[in-house]
Amino acid sequence: MRLFRYSQSILLAMLGFLGFVILWWLLTYFLVKELPQPPQVFSNLFELLKKPFYDAGPNDKGIGWQIYYSLRRVLTGFFIGSLIAIPLGFLIGMSGKLRAMFNPIIQILRPVSPLAWFPIGLAVFQASDKAAVFSIAIxxxxxxxxxxxxGASSVPEDYKNVAKVFGFSTLRYLRYVVVPYTLPFMLTGLKISIGIAWMVIVAAEMLAGGTGIGFYIWDSWNALNLNNVISAILLIGVVGFILDYFFSYLQRRVQI
Structure with missing residues (x-):
């Protein structure tokens, strides 16, 4: 039964992708003739993936290198951001006073556009690569x-009472009550955060230049190579899907 549901989900996903390709072909054939059609893009994508890690100089690298540079920046910024967010999240969640203190700052800074942080990072670090990582982290x-x-603020009262009965210290309370209860919430946040980071890097690299999938798209656009642009967009989607699937897997493991 489980195998049947799994096979059915794969079949439905394939049908959805086929429908997307058909719609894409119809739009480019009848309405938006300036854009390349699916056969052209998939042929170009195949050529790009044949030698993904070729290196012919600073401004001529394979698509594999471009994705690698982007992922390195994303994971670095994501790691730094998580190192700040997780401890601070526990502190704010467990303390009403800290929550009242930090909430206005969070609500002011949270809606700021990712690209607005890039000039700040550039001014502080004097390097576009570090500015991109800074933008992702923030x-x-x-x-x-x-x-x-x-998650930390919504621990049930029953859990708290049991911890008091057993005389848990603050560290034991954190380890055995707060952290296990908060973990699913935290993983949901991490899953959303990695998706945001992957979206931000494309725009940041268009500003930063040099290397990365965002720079590759912008450079291809300047060369009027729309096949490369759309091929890169598809690869961005695939990498984003893999990252999302990884954190979804972690969420399922925690729930089990």
Missing amino acids: TSLWATLLNTAY
Whole structure:
């Protein structure tokens, strides 16, 4: 039964993708003839993936290198943001005073556009690569912080009472009550944060230049190579899907 449901989900996903390709072909054939059709893009994508890690100089690298540079920036910024968000989330969630203190700041800074942080990072670090990582760290931490804080603040009273009965110290209470209860909320925040980070990097690299999938798209557009642009967009989607699936897997493991 489980195998049947799994096969059915794969079949439905394939049908959805087929429908997307058909719609894409119809739009480019009848309405938006300036854009390349699916056969052209998939042929171009195949050529790009044949030698993904070729290196012909600073401005001529394979698509695999571009994705690698982007992922490295994303994971670095995501890691830094998580190091800030998780402890702060626990502190805010467990303390009403800290929540009242930090909530206005969070609500002011959270809606700021990711690209607005890039010039700040550039001024501080004097390097576009570090500015991109800074932008990712700032914009990806909010979802993790808020979800962690919500989980830590919503521990049921029964759990708290049991901890008091057994005389748990603060550290034991954190380890055996707050952290296990908050973990699913925290993973949800991390899943949202990695998705935000992956979206931000494309725009940040268009500003930063040099390397990365965002720069690759912008460079291809300047060369009027729409096949490369759309191929890169598809690869961005695939990598984003893999990252999302990984955190969904972690969520399922925690729930089990």
